[in-house]
Amino acid sequence: MLRDWKFEIQLDEQSNKAIYLQIADAIVTDIQSGRLKTGDALPGSRNLAQLLKVNRNTVVEALNVLLIEGWLVSKERQGTFVANTLPDFKEVQKGKQLTATSKNTKNKHYHLQFDDGHPDSKIAPITELARAYRQLFNQKGRWQMMGYSNEYGHLEFCKAIVQMLNHQRGMQVGEQNICITRGSQMAMYLTAQCLFTKGDYVLIENPGYKPAWKAFENAGAKLLPVNVDKDGLLIEEVTTYLKSGKKIKAIYVTPHRQYPTTVTLSLKRRLELIRLSNKYGFTIIEDDYDNEFHFGYRPILPLSSFTELKNYVYIGTMSKVVAPALRIGYLVSNDDVLIEKTGDLRKIIDVQGDSIMEQAVLQLIKDGTIKRHIKKATNYYKIKRDFMATVLNKHIVSKATYTLPEGGLAFWMEPHKPVDWLQVSRELESKGINIITPDAYSFNETINGIRLGYGSLSEKELEEGIMELAKLL
Structure with a gap:
């Protein structure tokens, strides 16, 4: 030794x-x-x-x-x-x-990839978006679009997102509370840079979303992992950290559908987390990355919709609704100082967002295209989810545990026995199949579960991928 x-x-x-x-x-x-x-x-x-x-x-x-x-x-x-x-x-x-050399050409080596829950770009409303762009450039005074706009986003687009958050997600915010960003990862970065100083601690879910962790660490924050069970974040572990004397500045959570396990944070734990946030003064950073696609009666309202919550940052995205290539995210906060800092930093690194794209998407919101697309896509993904469940029941049910997700675009699966995921990954790669191994979302020791996105795969690909994976479990 x-x-x-x-x-x-x-x-x-x-x-x-x-x-x-x-x-x-x-x-x-x-x-x-x-x-x-x-x-x-x-x-x-x-x-x-x-x-x-x-x-x-x-x-x-x-x-x-x-x-x-x-x-x-x-x-x-x-x-x-x-x-x-x-x-x-x-x-x-x-x-x-x-x-x-393969890092830039990785996608070329696989004919089938289980991502972590990407949408199917083939059903994106591309024709409608192209039409909206044409109409914008054909309107009178179109040269006015070509100048600089507000660093927080196009005002009418901000109002439309605020209206959606207030009417559909139970929030009570105004356009002064929002900043439009190029995707949710930019929102995460801006939040981290404006909220943390070196030496601050941020609580994170374990397993969890590593790109967010990297944004926090880049801002000088230190990560403290909190484990997750079937009801979400373990609040007793949060309490232990709070009583430890460490300077807990924030907690990062995905309460609607926890990434990567897809579990929902229970109401009891939500209320306790809000109580602790108010008592100890830490900010709840809520990443609602998968809100739109829900197959039950209705999605769970965000933590940020609770009026008693004093300190929050709410992060969302429209990239999954329209298309991943169109980077549209947003952050919302009841902290006026944080929002002002966000705008100042945004001007330094990006000056402004894509105002023309925001206006095009705004047009799709106003004419009902986005609403119709979400309804169509939800039905499409529900059928695909049910097919995925059928395939899992056929090939994996005796080898692993999984639950039928009420929304989102991924399953969480835990094999009954320990699995060498590195070896499994190698075996699948030899067959042209790619998976995201558990170390991509583990904080410490690699966990035995795996997240399998199904939204971007065809039924034929799902069947092939699950059959090959089943052989190795």
Whole structure:
């Protein structure tokens, strides 16, 4: 055992080589030099991250590279060890070259991809959107559209989104509370930069949405994971953190359909979370990424619709409704100072949004196209969800647990037995099938569940993908 192994490396942030690859290559060098021998145990990823003063996820990425290449092996509940049989270095170098070039061409290698819940672009209202653009450019005074507009978004479009939030999601906001962004990830970034200062703590769901975590860390915040069960976020863990003396600035939640598990935060826990937010003064960042597609009676109202909640940021998107390529998101807050900061930062990095696109989508809202499309798409995805359930019942029911989601575009599945997802991923890749492995949403130890998006796949693709996955469970 070599837990006290001293790792000597100078990381170069200016290098063209990513930090995680610098770490991986340094470990390989120590293995080749004999400083690390076969069977030796590496320090835990958390300890290694502290030693190198890098994000723990960076260390995890480095270790994953070495696990894939065969330099290391992972033993359940024991740790990570130098492999007994080491790979041929020349072959590994060839593999690295392929990996470096494949990041930009990854999609070309798969004929079937289980994403994390993307919509089907084939049913997007493209014809109607094109018509709206033509009408805009044919109207009188069209040159007025070509100038600068407001950093918070086109005013009439803001009013339309506010009206939707108030009428359909039970919120009580005005156009002064909203900022239109280029997708929900930009909304997340703006929120993080305007809310956090270095040393603040943010509570996050575990498993959860890593792109949001990266936005928070980039703003200097530190992540504290809170586990999730069938009723959503574990409030007792939230309470423990709040009583620990740490400076908890915010909590990031996906209460409507938790990402990635799809569970809904229970009413009892919602009310308790709101009470804690008001008592301790932390902000609830609510990501309502999947609100539109709901197959039950009606979607659950957001936490941000509760009038007693004092500090919130509500983030939503229209990209899934219209088309993913059209980046339209928004953030809403009852904190006037935060909204003002958001506008100021927006002007620095982007000046304004795509005013012409906002006006085109506004036209689709006004003429009823968006409403009709959501109704049509909801029926379309419900049929596809039911087919996915049929396929799972046929091929996977004896091997894994899953529930029928009441909305959204993905299933959450947990195998009955532990699964080596890295190996499963390799096997599926050899058949031209891609999955998102659980380390994409795990904070610490990789969980045994997997999120399977079905919205963008045909019935034939769903059947093929599930059949091949079933063989490996």
